Amino acid sequence: MSRLARGAIVAVLLSACTVGSRRAPTAPPAPAIEVTAAAARIAAASERAPAAAWARLAELTDGIGNRITGSTALARALAWATARMRDDGLDNVRLEPVMVPHWVRGKEHATIVHPIERPMALLALGGSVGTHGTLRAPVVTFDDLDALRATTATLAGKIAFVNHRMPSYDETRDDPGYVRGMQARLHAASEAAKRGARAVLVRSVTAVGLRTPHAGALQYDDGVPRIPAAALSLEDAELLARLSRRGSVEVELALGARTLPDAPSANVVGELRGRELPDEIVLLGAHLDSWDVGQGASDDGAGCVAVMEALRLLREAGLAPRRTIRAVLFTGEEYGLAGAKTYHREHTKEHHVAAFETDYGMGAPDAIGVGGGDAGMRAMEPLLPTFARFGIRRFRDHAFGADVEPIVQDGAAAFNLQPDGHHYFDIHHTEADTLDKIRPEDLRQNAAAIALLGYLLADR
Ligand SMILES: [Zn+2]
Structure with missing residues (x-):
């Protein structure tokens, strides 16, 4: 479906959002009495329990911890989320089974052994094979994935090191450079293996480091040998690059990573x-799985809690929408999107009118992303003063959520939460993705904004 057609859906969904709003969405905004009344009820419910969502996030992050697919922690989180949704009195609470990949990290280390001796901070990339013992080899450095692809040299017996630098954060850009950095992380192993390399190291995908390596998935190409791959902290990547410029460098690498048979998991609904x-569904999504480091607080425990809180607030506020609002906490987002694929396959006959995802951390409220181009933006614009009550400053003409993407492709109007992103990637997929980074008031306001958006989309 085209952006134009999706924009038209947004316009139709929201066409009754203002009083006297039989008028066209391009007309000057009328006083939004109905909408402001709904927002006031959501605000009152939220202010009655201002720390409720954060306390819930503490249960998930401190009580259960990080939640990689296949882990017992993820299984506990599924049971926890189901129980909390039942506590909130939601309808049709259930687990929908999904088979997920089960990769385990094992013990790992990397050390520069020539020309100096220096341990490095690293994390094996998700899905990587192990080294089966310790591997020692000379390093060949490339500035980015293109440079690796362009090389005509053989890498036989070497470790390839791809030092792609993510640019500093720029809030005017839809993508702060993560997508390009991710391409290097995904493809470096197979590109290096095609040229004979024994292993690959990549610079972590971040612009800011405090010597924390960043985890993330890789993608092996079919028919290419699978070689071990790991991400280095930014500081160690810089050191390795400096040493490489001065002469030959050797590294010792041991990764205990291995892949077990797929494991049972579930989406929580x-x-x-x-x-x-x-039968008309407005989907509010987030993902419950995380990497196996830190607490998975910002990515994406907070998103899950915000979606649960949005439904709780609507119920508490006595706002019963015309359409169904469905919370989906997806499994397996970080590695292979198994939860999203299974949901899409099993719910293909249902009519999803809109699909929202929150998976960009829980910084201070800032923007809501709106798919559907100009028509979508025009339909939303009159509502901005109402959303401002919850700290939303703007709508952005761009919405993306990896889990809801297949539903959007089928024609649902797309939305996502875009809180302040200045520091999202600093801690993304690291040991530092912990509860202390999230302010209770930011979580409260973002959850209230999601409740208002869900209500408007489902009631008009
Ligand atoms: Zn995420």
Whole structure:
């Protein structure tokens, strides 16, 4: 479906959002009495329990911890989320089974052994094979993935090192450079293996480091030998690059990573059943799995808690929407999108009118991303003063969520939460993704904004 068609859906969904709003969405905004009344009820419910969502996030992050697919922690988190949705009185709370990859890190270390001796901070990339013992080899450095692809030299017996630098954060750009950095992380191993390399090291995908390596998935090409791959902290990447410029460098690498058979997991689903159009669905999504470092607080525990809180607030506020609002906490987002694929396959016959995802951390409220181009933006614009109550400053003409993407491709209107992103990637996929980075008030306001968005999309 085209952006134009999706924009038209947004316009139709929201066409009754202002009083006297039989008028066209391009007309000057009328006083939004109905909308402001709904927002006031959501605000009141939120202010009655301002720390409720954060306390819930503490249960998940401090009580259960990080949640990689295949782990017992993820299984505990699934049971926890289901129980909390039942506590909140949601409808049709259930686990929908999904088979997920089960990769385990094992013990790992890397040391520069020539021309100096220096341990490096690293994390094996998700899905990497292990080294089966300790591997020692000379390092060949490339500035980015293109330079590796362009090389005509053989890398036989070598460790390839791809030092792609992510640019400093720039809030005017839709993508702060993560997508390009991720390409290097995903493809460096197979590109290096095609040229004979024994292993690959990549610079962590971040612009800022405090010597924390960043985890993330890789993608092996079919028919290419699978070689071990790991991400270095930014500081160690810089050291390795400096040493390489001065002469030959050798590294010792040991990765205990291995892949076990796929494991059972599930998406968690809970609903506010629509009072008039229960078969029309507004999906609010986030993902419950995380990497195996830190607490998975910012990515994406906070998103899960915010979605759960949005439905709780609507129920508490007595706002029963015409359409069904469905919370989906996806499994397996970080590695292979198994939860998203299974959901899409099993729910293909249902009518999703809109799909929202929150998976960009839980910084201070800032923006809501709107798919559907100009028409979508025009339909949303009159609502900005109401969303401002929850700290939302702007709508952005760009919405993306990896889990909801297949549903958007089928025609659902797309939305996502875009809180302040200045520091999101600093801690993304690291040991530092912990609860202390998230302010209770930011979580409260973002959750209230999600509740308002869900209500508007489901009630008009
Ligand atoms: Zn995420």
